[in-house]
Amino acid sequence: MHWHPNNDEWQYWLKGHARMTVFASGGRARTFDYFAGDVGYVPCNMGHFFENVGDGPVQMLEVFRSDHFADVSANQWLGLTPQQVVAATLNLDRATVAAMRRDKPLIMP
Template sequence: MFASSGVAGTFDMRVGDVGYVPFAYGQHIENLGTEPLVFLEMFRSLRFESVSLTQWMANTPPEVSGDTLNLSRELSEALPRDQRPVIR
């Protein structure tokens, strides 16, 4: 998970673990194991909003995202501008 000002944390979760991500923190979930991952996310609000990091980078001027992240202009311009679902 990550927040502004470089605040970030990495956690290794195991079967049955419960985690908490503070409000307005970004998050990235990655399965490092060999078994399928079943992930359940719950919110305290009826309203859910999602911002894809790829979509955010694609809608930032390529010179800004490219220079900041050391990406080629071609890669920055090739990022999808629309949000792509993880599960359809």
């Protein structure tokens, strides 16, 4: 899960079958299914994630109206927060918290 702090995200789905869930404030969320030719949109600062729910690869184009790309990974954010704070706040054991990544790996180099 991640979000973009500086811009809305527009998507054009090129291939496959994907599902995206978008989280808003107040505990609200919506889930959408996308196929080739569909257009998606995520407002600025709304958390979201994608799932490949088809039989083959998924490909989409993301577009941002900005001179630079910025995103925040929930896993990395929690991984960089002091472990005792995350464990106590989310009621997680130390092993789970220790497994959270402090870096943000790229899916594609």
